[in-house]
Structures are given as C-alpha cells and as structure tokens.
C-alpha cells in the first residue's frame with residue numbers, strides 16, 4: 001500500500017518548553033484526575049489491596065508464610081483446601097491409566113549444561129530445588145503473549161539462584177529453531193496413553209539461551225503441534241490435554257522426581273490432576289505442583305470426551321463440583337478449575353488481580369473455587385528479564401542509553417520515526433503494543449489514536465489478533481490514517497520493532513479492561529517511556545500516578561485512570577501530553593523515576609522460591 005510521504009524534517013525531540021506550532025492551546029494546570037484507586041502494596045491476594053499510605057510501603061517479600069502460616073493448604077490432590085482435610089486421590093487402575101500399551105525404552109540423560117551466566121544475586125543459603133516448568137509457550141522460541149516471557153525470565157532467575165530448572169514444551173513446527181542450541185533426541189520411544197491406545201512420541205533436548213528445554217514430538221495423524229501456529233484450533237483442549245499427559249509420562253519414564261512441577265494456564269493445568277490421579281500411585285510421591293494463572297478468561301471448558309482421551313474416565317468423579325465440574329455448566333468440565341483444585345499452590349500474576357479474581361467479579365466464574373482454595377492462592381507481580389529488556393544493553397537499538405544519559409533515548413525516537421516514516425518534529429510519541437484482544441481496551445485504543453493526534457502527539461501501534469474481524473478493523477483504521485505524517489499502525493507481530501518502539505516512544509498506553517499483570521508497562525518503565533494505564537490488576541500494582549498518589553514523588557512513574565471510558569482515558573493521557581509540553585523538567589523527572597523502578601525478576605524469583613519451600617515443607 002502507498003505510504004505517506006515523509007514531511008519536512010524538524011529537530012528530533014525530547015520534551016521542550018512551549019506547545020508545538022499548530023497545537024491547540026492547553027491549560028497550564030493538569031486537569032483533575034479521576035484516579036484515586038487503591039494502592040499497590042505487595043500482599044497476598046486474600047486481602048483486598050489497601051489504599052496506599054506511607055506505612056504500607058512494599059514489604060521485601062510477597063509471600064511471607066513464616067509470620068502468617070495458612071491453616072490448611074493442601075498437600076496433595078483435590079478437596080484438601082477444606083480445613084485440615086487430607087484427601088488422598090483414589091489409586092487409578094492400570095487400565096485407567098492406559099499403561100497396558102506402554103513399551104519401555106531407555107532414557108538418555110541430557111549432556112552437561114552450558115555454564116550458567118554470572119550470578120547477579122546474593123547467594124542464599126538454602127537447599128537447591130529441582131524445578132520442572134511445563135508450559136505451552138516460552139520466549140523467544142514459542143511466544144504468543146506475556147506467558148512466554150514469564151516462563152523464560154522466571155526460569156533464568158531460579159537457575160541463577162542455584163536451582164536446577166528444566167522446561168518441557170511441545171515441539172511445534174513454528175519453534176524459532178535459530179534460538180535452540182544442540183538440539184538432539186534424548187528419548188526415542190515415549191508411548192503416551194491416549195484413548196484406548198497410546199501415541200508414540202520422541203523427546204528432544206536443547207538449550208535456549210542457557211535454559212534446559214525438552215520438546216515432545218508426537219507421531220500421530222492428529223498432527224497436534226504441526227499446524228503453523230500455536231493456538232486457534234477446534235481441538236486445542238485435546239492438544240494440550242495430550243501435551244500435559246505426555247509431559248507427566250516423560251517425567252515418570254525418565255525417572256525424574258522434581259521437587260516442584262510448575263504449570264501455566266489452562267493448557268497445562270491438567271498436569272497436577274494427572275500427578276495426583278495417576279503418577280503418585282506409580283511412585284511419583286515427591287513432586288509438589290504449582291499452577292500460575294496468567295489470565296482467567298481462558299479456562300479450557302470442555303465435555304466428557306476429555307476423560308476418555310486422557311484415561312481419567314469416571315465421569316461421576318470428575319464432573320463433580322469439587323473436582324473438574326464447571327461452576328456454571330453442569331455438563332462441562334473445566335480444566336483450569338481442575339488445576340486450581342489439584343495444585344498445592346496457585347498463583348496469579350499480581351496481588352491486585354488475585355483480589356479482583358476472587359472478590360472483584362473478575363474470576364470468570366471461578367470465584368467460588370478460589371474462595372474454597374483461598375489458603376493456597378496468592379499474587380506475585382511478574383518481573384521482566386533485564387538482560388533482554390534493558391536499553392543499556394539492547395542490541396536492537398541504534399543507540400543504547402541509561403538513566404544517566406536519557407538524551408540518547410531521542411536518537412532512538414529519531415530512528416523510530418525514520419523506520420515508520422513519521423514526521424520528525426517536536427511532538428511526543430504515544431505508543432500501544434499488545435495483542436489486539438478486547439481485554440486490552442480496544443475501543444479506548446481507537447479513541448486514543450484520534451485524541452492524541454488532536455492534542456499534538458504522534459501515535460504508533462504494534463499489534464495483531466487471531467480474530468480476523470479485529471485485524472480488519474485495524475487495517476481499516478490504518479488505511480484511514482495512512483496520509484497522516486503523525487500516525488503509524490503496524491498490524492502484525494514484530495519483536496525487533498517492539499524494542500525500538502519501547503525506546504523511541506515517550507508515552508506507552510495500556511488502557512485495559514482487565515490486566516492480570518501487564519508486561520508492556522514494566523518494559524516501558526525500564527525504557528523511560530511513561531505508562532498511561534487504567535487502574536486495574538497489575539497495572540495498579542506497578543504504576544503510580546504523577547499527580548495523584550500517596551507515594552513519595554520519586555516513586556511516581558506514570559499516569560492512571562479508573563473508569564473504562566473516554567473521559568477517563570482523556571484525563572490521564574491529556575495530563576501526560578500536557579506535562580510533556582508544558583513541564584518538560586517534570587517529564588524528565590518522571591522518566592528518571594520510571595527507569596529507576598526495579599521490576600526485575602529478583603524479587604518475584606524469591607517470592608516463588610518461598611512458595612516452593614512452603615509447599616515442599618508441608
């Protein structure tokens with residue numbers, strides 16, 4: 001499509017005094033914010049996030065069981081959240097588990113791992129753990145959204161702290177093989193029970209930037225993981241049920257007895273069910289299961305076919321409300337619910353979202369389950385990997401910079417404009433990066449584009465959706481704005497470009513309807529790009545309003561709005577644009593505050609270790 005011509009160049013641009021030529025006159029004082037949301041004390045989720053006060057500054061750790069031990073977190077299997085109950089799952093019969101069909105084969109141990117990167121945290125005197133992550137995604141080889149970044153970053157942090165971490169993934173045809181090193185077969189004949197028979201699989205091992213990864217490749221006409229993309233198929237429930245079963249079967253056959261099996265989202269939430277229904281009886285009594293829920297919207301709700309496929313059978317047992325029976329549909333099974341019931345601990349990705357899901361109507365029907373299991377449920381704010389997302393070392397950037405040379409950020413702004421053929425003028429760049437999913441507040445994103453242009457800003461969007469209708473809407477918008485020298489919409493997934501946008505933009509917009517944690521605002525903070533966010537979920541736990549916060553000035557790092565409407569959005573985005581033009585020194589101070597915020601994996605890494613220790617010691 002014909003691209004807009006690059007208009008006459010002006011100087012590239014940090015915040016400067018005075019409005020740009022042609023910009024509307026703005027009031028000198030920022031409009032009154034509607035943002036007065038509750039504060040962001042890092043806390044376990046069973047307590048509503050309290051209003052910020054100086055006395056409630058963040059504690060060093062989010063999960064501190066030494067002082068307040070829960071009365072009865074379950075040690076094994078379902079129903080155990082009821083105080084003091086100790087329910088052992090009934091042994092599965094051999095035919096239940098489908099083992100009759102299982103030829104054995106020798107497991108070849110993986111080779112010596114690459115040396116670990118240099119230690120960046122103080123050594124802690126605690127026994128190291130063997131942790132296995134079972135996951136549908138991991139950056140950068142299989143990434144759809146933020147889950148992928150979390151698995152990579154958390155695994156790295158746990159390994160740096162002296163733990164042995166292994167990751168099990170499907171062997172997708174779309175894996176970024178250029179990031180996998182020394183890929184080789186380690187287990188040739190893994191037979192995974194499936195319906196009345198078993199599916200033959202091969203397991204591969206490879207290093208992904210030092211992470212130890214196993215890849216399961218099934219050989220069957222179902223062609224589970226050779227589909228050209230990760231999600232979006234009618235049989236997704238069965239594809240991931242199979243993967244969860246295969247991962248557990250591999251652990252058992254390979255004689256691996258991890259201390260912790262850590263699963264992610266509904267896709268792998270059956271692994272704890274299989275652990276306690278099949279594998280505990282087969283000798284896997286050692287592992288404890290932790291489930292992290294990155295988004296309650298997707299739960300894997302399905303029918304009884306699942307039980308036949310996986311060998312669970314016994315509909316009367318699994319349709320039970322206390323196990324996998326969906327809270328709303330009597331004849332449906334809910335995989336995510338099963339994961340909550342059977343795991344020894346369940347986390348979500350911010351304390352605020354933990355509260356919202358349990359008590360704020362955001363649990364998509366799982367509220368009663370979270371209440372039943374509240375003693376083993378909590379929120380841990382995600383970190384981001386500062387080896388990847390750090391403007392001081394980011395090799396995607398033409399010019400690297402840090403908090404001590406913020407001016408160099410504007411070389412990247414110029415480069416971004418050049419790449420996207422935007423006018424080089426004094427305007428601030430407002431950006432949006434994310435999946436084009438209704439969750440992300442798409443009506444407000446659309447409104448923000450026009451609002452920002454009208455207020456004398458530029459707008460850059462990078463996003464895509466598996467929903468063709470949504471993509472088409474944004475393509476329409478792109479055509480409509482094609483002649484604007486101040487706007488560029490990039491519909492697609494482009495990791496390289498995302499780095500340049502994080503560095504080159506001035507403001508990052510995250511107007512989500514709901515947001516479990518949100519990584520874009522965390523990355524933006526690191527790059528000194530000021531987040532404008534809605535006060536929900538992890539956004540409320542990590543962004544503190546410049547004008548309206550109980551936080552000390554040096555901790556304020558962005559702008560927030562409460563109400564999901566255009567007035568709310570305009571109140572926060574308008575203040576950010578005003579500040580850029582009229583109070584450039586304040587804007588630079590905000591940039592410094594943002595870049596100094598620590599959202600590395602250091603603290604969440606310790607939080608997860610505390611959780612692991614807690615469930616191991618019970």
Ligand SMILES: Nc1ncnc2c1ncn2[C@@H]1O[C@H](COP(=O)(O)OP(=O)(O)O[C@H]2O[C@H](CO)[C@@H](O)[C@H](O)[C@H]2O)[C@@H](O)[C@H]1O
Pocket residue numbers: 144145146147149150294295349382433434435462463464492493494495498515516517518519520538
């Ligand atoms: N088109 C594109 N091109 C390039 N990069 C793109 C892109 N679209 C998105 N990204 C990148 O993907 C990541 C998305 O992070 P989010 O926090 O928005 O995750 P998401 O909503 O998918 O996941 C869920 O899980 C995460 C992790 O727990 C939670 O933070 C979140 O709230 C929850 O909804 C960021 O690193 C972003 O830069």
